[in-house]
Amino acid sequence: MDGSITPRVAPVLILLGPPGAGKGTQARMLEEQFGLVQLSTGDLLRAAVAAGTEAGKEAKAVMEAGELVSDGIVLAILRDRLAAADCARGVVLDGFPRTTGQAEALDQLLASGGQRVNAAVSLEVDDVKMVVRITGRFTCGACGEGYHETFKPPRRAETCDACGAQDMKRRADDNAKTVMSRLDAYHAQTEPLLQYYSEKSVLKSVDAMAEIDVIARQLAQIAGRLAV
Numbered sequence: 001m002d003g004s005i006t007p008r009v010a011p012v013l014i015l016l017g018p019p020g021a022g023k024g025t026q027a028r029m030l031e032e033q034f035g036l037v038q039l040s041t042g043d044l045l046r047a048a049v050a051a052g053t054e055a056g057k058e059a060k061a062v063m064e065a066g067e068l069v070s071d072g073i074v075l076a077i078l079r080d081r082l083a084a085a086d087c088a089r090g091v092v093l094d095g096f097p098r099t100t101g102q103a104e105a106l107d108q109l110l111a112s113g114g115q116r117v118n119a120a121v122s123l124e125v126d127d128v129k130m131v132v133r134i135t136g137r138f139t140c141g142a143c144g145e146g147y148h149e150t151f152k153p154p155r156r157a158e159t160c161d162a163c164g165a166q167d168m169k170r171r172a173d174d175n176a177k178t179v180m181s182r183l184d185a186y187h188a189q190t191e192p193l194l195q196y197y198s199e200k201s202v203l204k205s206v207d208a209m210a211e212i213d214v215i216a217r218q219l220a221q222i223a224g225r226l227a228v
Contacts, residue, residue: 009114011036011090011226014097016193017123018186020134020179021208022215026123027094029216034223037087040094041074048077055080071102075109082113090226098189100196118226120197121219122190123208127183130209134179141167 013036015023027038048056049063055076059069074096082091097103103117110116136149142165147154154161158168173179197203206218 010088011118012115013092013223014117014120015094016120017208018125018183020130021123021125023094026215026219027092030092030219030223033220035089036092038094039081039091041096044077044081053080071105075105079109100192103193103196117202119202119204119222121204121206122194124205125208131176131179135174135176137174138168138170140165141169
């Protein structure tokens with residue numbers, strides 16, 4: 001032995017869950033607590049397009065043509081982002097992969113850099129309760145502050161606590177029928193993905209219907225066991 005220290009491999013944590021499960025919120029909390037960089041597909045695409053990278057130029061052309069960005073382009077953008085210095089402590093992927101094909105391609109990409117998926121966390125939801133959670137959401141049109149009819153109503157009806165504006169907005173697709181359809185599609189698409197990570201012994205489950213702080217503590221326990 002020469003006494004040298006093997007460089008630590010940056011861990012990769014994946015958050016899986018349907019719209020409204022809190023992936024973005026929890027990813028940001030993991031970023032703050034452990035220094036894991038939150039990587040979401042949408043943000044990556046927008047940043048690559050804005051930066052004018054080769055993959056970003058490809059993505060821009062595809063999006064301007066009204067088409068879906070291919071897995072190959074997404075993975076190229078992700079590869080470039082993982083090489084950035086701030087990802088050296090590890091990353092948390094929010095919303096990717098969505099299919100087993102993407103998961104296999106991600107494994108290949110990570111393996112080329114000596115990395116692997118250390119944990120894939122399924123944020124488990126109750127579909128009926130999720131409909132209530134999502135359909136009750138609204139935001140301030142002026143400053144973007146988020147509210148909920150049941151869980152976080154403004155102190156004064158239709159008035160933003162943060163800026164005082166009276167311009168509340170709701171997403172057109174935040175209705176019960178559309179939300180249930182999105183949940184059904186998510187479960188159908190994700191079931192094989194959960195099986196994929198289960199077979200690799202990296203799948204974890206967290207009750208996403210619990211309080212935000214409770215979920216955060218469970219995720220922190222998982223992240224704390226990684227090489228961070």
